[in-house]
Amino acid sequence: MWLRGALFLNSVRTLLASSEHLAQLCAAQRCNEPEHPILDYDQDARECVCSSHPCWNDNGLEHTCRGKFGFPFLTFFYNETKHLVCECSSFAHYGSIYVSRDLCPGHRCVDPEHPVLDYDEDTAECVCKSHPCWHDNGRRHTCSEKPGFPLLKMRYHEVDGRLERVCECGISMEKDQSFPLFEYDKPGADPDEADFEDDNEEF
Numbered sequence: 357m358w359l360r361g362a363l364f365l366n367s368v369r370t371l372l373a374s375s376e377h378l379a380q381l382c383a384a385q386r387c388n389e390p391e392h393p394i395l396d397y398d399q400d401a402r403e404c405v406c407s408s409h410p411c412w413n414d415n416g417l418e419h420t421c422r423g424k425f426g427f428p429f430l431t432f433f434y435n436e437t438k439h440l441v442c443e444c445s446s447f448a449h450y451g452s453i454y455v456s457r458d459l460c461p462g463h464r465c466v467d468p469e470h471p472v473l474d475y476d477e478d479t480a481e482c483v484c485k486s487h488p489c490w491h492d493n494g495r496r497h498t499c500s501e502k503p504g505f506p507l508l509k510m511r512y513h514e515v516d517g518r519l520e521r522v523c524e525c526g527i528s529m530e531k532d533q534s535f536p537l538f539e540y541d542k543p544g545a546d547p548d549e550a551d552f553e554d555d556n557e558e559f
Contacts (some may be wrong), residue, residue, distance in 0.1 A: 375452050377459075377475040382521070383512055393529070397454040397496075410453055411442035412531045420530060421445075429506070430529050436462035447471060448499070448506045448528055455482075489523035499525035 378397060387395045387406035409471040412417040412430050419442040423431045427444035434457040435441055449471045450483045456463070459475045460482035470484040488510050490495040499508045513522045 371455045375455050375472065376403060377477065378455060383514075386511060392525075392527075394453065396452055399454060399458050409529045409531070410440050411529075414440055414442055420532060422530060428528070432456070433464040434461045439514040449510065449515050450507055450509055450526075450529070455527070488521065492521060492523055 378395070381397045382395055382404035385404050387393055387397060389406060392406040392408050394409060396405055396407050397403075398405045409430065409432070419430060421428050421437050424444045427446050429445045429448040430442065431445045431449055432440060432442050432451065438457050438461045440457075451473065455473055455475055459478035460473055461472055463482040465471050465473045465484035467484060470486050471486055472485040474483055474485050475481075476483050479481075487508060488532055489508055499506050499507060502525045504527065506528050507526040509524055509526050511522050511524070512519050514520070
């Protein structure tokens with residue numbers, strides 16, 4: 357089910373996502389409400405929307421990965437017939453309903469080194485990419501040492517006309533979580549770059 361929530365618009369352009377294609381479509385918006393955390397694109401309305409995780413209401417069924425040892429992260433993809441498939445993964449990932457269902461049905465990215473499903477407009481192909489925050493000016497960001505906030509997210513932050521990448525950690529995609537949100541995830545918050553002192557350096 358595609359559920360919409362209010363978009364948080366700010367004078368600073370932001371994006372919480374991993375898909376570069378989605379970044380180009382929705383570079384001025386972000387989603388702060390826990391009930392609708394996924395920034396996505398509605399192809400019919402031709403507008404960016406905040407949606408709930410599709411596995412929270414799969415024809416009335418609420419999926420969860422709580423208690424799934426080794427596979428604690430709720431994720432999804434759409435098969436060739438655009439049927440939603442929910443599953444538990446060993447790694448946290450923030451996906452796009454629009455990319456998975458409307459542009460790339462039947463495609464999925466199961467390689468932990470290339471978990472991001474994206475769409476290449478130049479080649480009109482669906483591709484699996486590494487997370488953009490793993491190659492951020494020589495740094496590989498990680499959220500593995502941040503209990504309660506395992507989801508590595510990327511957004512674009514524009515100041516004085518310059519678009520900069522910001523990487524940060526967020527809560528996993530489980531419904532009705534008891535974890536508090538980071539300050540930059542709260543409605544109306546002014547986003548700042550998360551602290552990643554323990555990141556790995558790339559050489």
